Amino acid sequence: MTLDPKLSCRRCTNNAAVFISRKEPFCRECFVRFLRGKQRKQMADYKVCYDPSTSAPQIPPKILLALSLSESSLSLFEMLVSLLHEQRKMHRGNSGFELFVVHVDQSNVYPYPAGMEPNTILENIRQNYHDTCTITCTPVDDFFADARTGLQFIHDASDIAEYSLLEDQALDSKITVSDLLTNIRDRTSKLDILQIIRETLIFKTAKELECTTILWGDTMSRLAEKTLSLTAKGRGSVIPYLLSDGSRNDIHNIYPLREVLRSEAEEYINLLDISKYVSKPSIKTPNVLRMMTIDDLLGNYFADIEKGFPSIVSTVVRTAAKLTDTVARARYACALCGLPCDDESPERWLQDITVNQSAPTADSTCEQDSIGVVKDRQRPIICYGCLIATKGASFPWISTIASSKEAVLDEYELH
Amino acid sequence: MSGRSTESIRPLSSATCELCHIRKPSLRRPKTGQKICQPCFFHVFETEIHNTITSANLFFRGERVAIGASGGKDSTVLAHVLKVLNERYDYGVGFVLLSIDEGIKGYRDDSLKTVKRNKDQYAMPLEIVSYKELYDDWSMDDIVAQIGNRNNCTYCGVFRRQALDRGAQKLGIKHVVTGHNADDMAETVLMNLLRGDTARLDRCTEIVTQSTDSPVKRSKPLKYAYEKEIVLYAHYKKLDYFSTECVYSPEAFRGTARALIKNLETVRPSAIIDIIRSGETFTLERKRGTVATKLGTCERCGYISSNRICKACVLLEGLNAGRAAVQVNGSEYEPHEGAALHKRLEHLSF
Ligand SMILES: [Zn+2]
Numbered sequence: 001m002t003l004d005p006k007l008s009c010r011r012c013t014n015n016a017a018v019f020i021s022r023k024e025p026f027c028r029e030c031f032v033r034f035l036r037g038k039q040r041k042q043m044a045d046y047k048v049c050y051d052p053s054t055s056a057p058q059i060p061p062k063i064l065l066a067l068s069l070s071e072s073s074l075s076l077f078e079m080l081v082s083l084l085h086e087q088r089k090m091h092r093g094n095s096g097f098e099l100f101v102v103h104v105d106q107s108n109v110y111p112y113p114a115g116m117e118p119n120t121i122l123e124n125i126r127q128n129y130h131d132t133c134t135i136t137c138t139p140v141d142d143f144f145a146d147a148r149t150g151l152q153f154i155h156d157a158s159d160i161a162e163y164s165l166l167e168d169q170a171l172d173s174k175i176t177v178s179d180l181l182t183n184i185r186d187r188t189s190k191l192d193i194l195q196i197i198r199e200t201l202i203f204k205t206a207k208e209l210e211c212t213t214i215l216w217g218d219t220m221s222r223l224a225e226k227t228l229s230l231t232a233k234g235r236g237s238v239i240p241y242l243l244s245d246g247s248r249n250d251i252h253n254i255y256p257l258r259e260v261l262r263s264e265a266e267e268y269i270n271l272l273d274i275s276k277y278v279s280k281p282s283i284k285t286p287n288v289l290r291m292m293t294i295d296d297l298l299g300n301y302f303a304d305i306e307k308g309f310p311s312i313v314s315t316v317v318r319t320a321a322k323l324t325d326t327v328a329r330a331r332y333a334c335a336l337c338g339l340p341c342d343d344e345s346p347e348r349w350l351q352d353i354t355v356n357q358s359a360p361t362a363d364s365t366c367e368q369d370s371i372g373v374v375k376d377r378q379r380p381i382i383c384y385g386c387l388i389a390t391k392g393a394s395f396p397w398i399s400t401i402a403s404s405k406e407a408v409l410d411e412y413e414l415h
Numbered sequence: 416m417s418g419r420s421t422e423s424i425r426p427l428s429s430a431t432c433e434l435c436h437i438r439k440p441s442l443r444r445p446k447t448g449q450k451i452c453q454p455c456f457f458h459v460f461e462t463e464i465h466n467t468i469t470s471a472n473l474f475f476r477g478e479r480v481a482i483g484a485s486g487g488k489d490s491t492v493l494a495h496v497l498k499v500l501n502e503r504y505d506y507g508v509g510f511v512l513l514s515i516d517e518g519i520k521g522y523r524d525d526s527l528k529t530v531k532r533n534k535d536q537y538a539m540p541l542e543i544v545s546y547k548e549l550y551d552d553w554s555m556d557d558i559v560a561q562i563g564n565r566n567n568c569t570y571c572g573v574f575r576r577q578a579l580d581r582g583a584q585k586l587g588i589k590h591v592v593t594g595h596n597a598d599d600m601a602e603t604v605l606m607n608l609l610r611g612d613t614a615r616l617d618r619c620t621e622i623v624t625q626s627t628d629s630p631v632k633r634s635k636p637l638k639y640a641y642e643k644e645i646v647l648y649a650h651y652k653k654l655d656y657f658s659t660e661c662v663y664s665p666e667a668f669r670g671t672a673r674a675l676i677k678n679l680e681t682v683r684p685s686a687i688i689d690i691i692r693s694g695e696t697f698t699l700e701r702k703r704g705t706v707a708t709k710l711g712t713c714e715r716c717g718y719i720s721s722n723r724i725c726k727a728c729v730l731l732e733g734l735n736a737g738r739a740a741v742q743v744n745g746s747e748y749e750p751h752e753g754a755a756l757h758k759r760l761e762h763l764s765f
């Protein structure tokens with residue numbers, strides 16, 4: 001962005017402005033302080049604490065940062081490092097937390113541009129930050145390291161996958177996440193499943209490292225996208241559970257960037273010269289609407305909105321935060337995504353409004369069709385969102401915006 | 416490669432309907448993508464509405480229910496299906512068609528002709544109430560002539576709601592069913608999220624709305640019916656409906672939410688019911704105080720109102736005073752962000 005060189009920072013009124021955010025011009029220093037302030041506000045509990053009787057510093061809690069190597073998770077990483085440095089300086093080497101970092105390596109699933117491979121990047125980060133944090137890299141295939149977990153997962157997901165093929169491979173314990181994903185046709189479902197796998201691994205790492213808190217790098221923009229995307233995927237009931245700060249799987253979760261826009265996080269890593277650590281798989285977002293995922297679609301929608309109307313982004317996030325968490329004490333956990341759910345058979349709701357019977361014939365009244373969601377075998381409880389994801393609905397025709405009779409007939413009538 | 420387990424494999428090039436396996440398919444079902452025949456389509460479409468009605472215990476035997484009939488596809492399909500189901504399952508409900516004449520030339524006068532034909536086609540009594548008779552001789556055309564082309568839907572929303580209630584009361588009826596479809600429901604969920612309307616977010620997917628400021632119960636039997644399937648049903652049943660859209664511009668915000676819904680439906684056809692499913696799980700804790708609002712009646716017109724003067728009378732006062740534009744600040748009908756924002760939202764691309 002090229003700014004008018006005469007434009008000065010509104011905060012210090014001294015330095016030249018380098019970036020305009022939310023209509024306010026900032027100099028480099030003020031902008032960095034502004035964003036760090038937003039992160040520190042969310043993490044006010046992680047100060048250096050002293051024992052009141054001995055006045056010795058208390059042992060700091062271990063916290064785990066989920067580092068996806070995106071712009072936002074990297075900016076959160078930098079903010080945490082700077083907070084640690086500051087605490088050590090002020091408190092004679094003591095700090096308010098011990099920082100662990102985990103990256104789930106999915107380079108077996110997606111190709112990465114040369115030089116941007118996550119293990120190369122992580123090695124660079126390790127060299128520069130070894131004195132402030134411990135960095136772990138977990139390959140996504142670790143998900144199947146425990147053969148029993150793998151088999152259970154495949155069994156539960158058998159609707160989506162070429163069951164026999166996967167079962168054979170799993171028995172030889174050669175199964176990879178890549179195998180699993182190639183057998184899911186719907187791109188939205190693929191990402192959904194991959195997301196579940198990543199989060200499972202992050203929680204597993206947190207338990208192994210005995211971390212009591214996980215920090216997620218999602219910005220306000222991403223949280224708004226996720227709110228709408230979860231809604232669109234029929235997972236609305238878990239929005240407060242997933243997107244609020246609080247306890248999940250006995251671990252505390254915080255979104256320290258919940259008041260930071262994606263564009264601000266991007267500018268932050270540029271200004272601090274850490275954009276060289278960004279590592280993203282080379283996936284092209286398709287141009288054809290019907291090939292997009294629900295997340296692609298909402299990403300585009302909010303990218304447009306954020307430019308002109310950042311207030312809508314914060315409205316969505318604030319509204320989501322007001323929703324009551326009704327699943328926190330749910331009786332069941334979905335066998336697939338592990339999230340709490342209260343409805344033990346969402347397929348019943350679906351069957352009522354998506355009837356799968358033929359019209360009554362002359363000799364029989366109502367013939368029940370055998371192709372349905374309900375199965376004879378005892379099946380585990382699957383939440384509504386996973387029920388839909390595993391149906392892999394994807395239809396190769398294009399829909400129109402206006403449902404004019406001609407357009408609808410043209411599209412759906414068979415000739 | 417289909418990549419699906421045997422129990423859910425669908426015939427690849429189905430020569431026969433995927434539901435009855437007998438007849439030739441004639442359409443692809445928008446909700447599921449199944450290739451099915453017309454009789455099976457009618458069957459599933461009607462049965463789903465029946466299931467919606469019975470699982471919500473929507474009607475009771477002997478009840479008199481008014482169908483808010485605009486002459487458009489939604490309410491025409493609603494009237495037709497309710498007649499069919501009432502006979503097939505013996506609900507024992509007495510249905511009446513109730514129409515509002517807003518006084519919009521070229522739109523309402525023609526659609527009212529359709530409703531009058533529906534009256535004979537469905538053998539249901541018809542009651543028409545007009546804005547002119549209810550609201551100091553103001554028709555919608557008169558209102559637009561005075562206030563210009565902005566905020567039309569604010570007026571129409573307030574006036575139409577009261578008009579339906581008054582029409583129902585005139586007939587001694589306490590239950591009005593409307594033709595809101597699944598697309599409308601999903602759109603409302605997204606709209607309420609985007610504009611942070613927590614007063615409505617958790618209730619907007621309820622099938623029955625009985626609000627404190629209305630003496631009449633409202634319900635939406637088509638809440639799970641896709642707009643596209645309503646179009647197909649009306650076409651194959653050769654129903655007589657009026658297809659021109661209202662000539663006055665709808666709220667811009669609604670336009671972007673609708674475009675988003677259509678895009679989501681393209682990516683995943685179940686998205687519409689998935690959004691409604693999500694909406695049904697949204698819960699918000701309410702402050703005690705809001706429930707206890709004292710209900711009275713409007714000083715001017717006697718209609719139930721929590722304020723001294725009801726919303727319709729406030730709008731009327733503005734019109735009568737001849738002001739060019741009435742700002743209904745704090746009204747639940749006014750979106751929070753202001754009209755300029757909404758104007759610009761119209762031009763958003765996806
Ligand atoms: Zn400054």
Ligand SMILES: [Zn+2]
Nearest residue numbers: 334337383386
């Ligand atoms: Zn699940």
Ligand SMILES: [Zn+2]
Nearest residue numbers: 432435452455
């Ligand atoms: Zn059939």
Ligand SMILES: [Zn+2]
Nearest residue numbers: 713716725728
């Ligand atoms: Zn009044």
